[in-house]
Amino acid sequence: MVSQPLIPVIAIDGPSASGKGTVAQGVAAALGFHYLDSGALYRTVALAAVEAGTNLENESRLSSIALNLKAEFSGDTVVIKGRDVTDAIRTERVSEAASRIAGLAKVRAALLERQRGFRRPPGLVAEGRDMGSVVFPDAALKVFLTAGPEERAARRYKQLMGKGMRATMAALLQEIQERDARDSDRSVAPLQKCADAVLLDTTGVPVEEVVTQVLALYQRAQQVP
Ligand code: C5P
Numbered sequence: 685m686v687s688q689p690l691i692p693v694i695a696i697d698g699p700s701a702s703g704k705g706t707v708a709q710g711v712a713a714a715l716g717f718h719y720l721d722s723g724a725l726y727r728t729v730a731l732a733a734v735e736a737g738t739n740l741e742n743e744s745r746l747s748s749i750a751l752n753l754k755a756e757f758s759g760d761t762v763v764i765k766g767r768d769v770t771d772a773i774r775t776e777r778v779s780e781a782a783s784r785i786a787g788l789a790k791v792r793a794a795l796l797e798r799q800r801g802f803r804r805p806p807g808l809v810a811e812g813r814d815m816g817s818v819v820f821p822d823a824a825l826k827v828f829l830t831a832g833p834e835e836r837a838a839r840r841y842k843q844l845m846g847k848g849m850r851a852t853m854a855a856l857l858q859e860i861q862e863r864d865a866r867d868s869d870r871s872v873a874p875l876q877k878c879a880d881a882v883l884l885d886t887t888g889v890p891v892e893e894v895v896t897q898v899l900a901l902y903q904r905a906q907q908v909p
Pocket of ligand 1 (some may be wrong): 700723724726727779783784786787812813863867
């Protein structure tokens with residue numbers, strides 16, 4: 685049996701719409717690794733809480749929702765008890781709620797083991813805010829992706845339009861900046877680049893090129909004894 689620490693993890697962290705999802709999926713596909721979108725977990729808990737009318741400051745109720753959540757993840761698709769919630773977890777209302785509940789220590793603790801459970805052979809590419817700092821501190825490679833806020837708002841705009849959802853650039857830019865501030869300023873697992881993470885600025889860089897850069901970094905990391 686392969687012991688857990690021998691299963692390699694590539695941790696990709698960064699702010700919202702920095703391209704983490706697309707890059708992480710590209711890297712996972714190239715290596716034949718599993719993929720964890722940890723933000724989708726927070727979003728799924730947020731959706732369940734919003735739909736149940738839960739007060740978003742009720743930490744114990746929210747952590748119980750997180751612990752008992754029956755969600756299945758496959759690629760981009762998320763299903764809760766037979767219902768496809770892939771689009772429902774991407775609305776701006778759920779984005780904001782996810783960012784708020786993600787500041788609660790008990791919610792984060794409730795999701796920790798579930799995230800680690802995605803570590804299966806032959807390897808895992810995990811993306812989020814604290815993959816390298818908290819969830820997989822022994823990752824073989826840690827990458828911190830950034831991009832300017834205007835470019836990130838433009839990417840989110842394109843994503844939402846593609847799904848037929850309505851949004852304005854100005855509102856998205858403001859929302860992204862508020863969410864960045866909340867994610868960076870919180871006391872529990874704040875969004876930050878770990879000392880051992882490689883910083884990649886993706887402003888103006890095509891996604892395929894970023895995937896190639898991450899694959900090269902991983903190859904190099906494997907050669908280091
Ligand atoms: O990555 P995404 O934007 O889908 O994540 C939604 C929210 O979940 C983020 O705003 C962030 O607050 C939270 N999150 C987190 N830690 C992670 C992944 C997401 O706090 N590892």
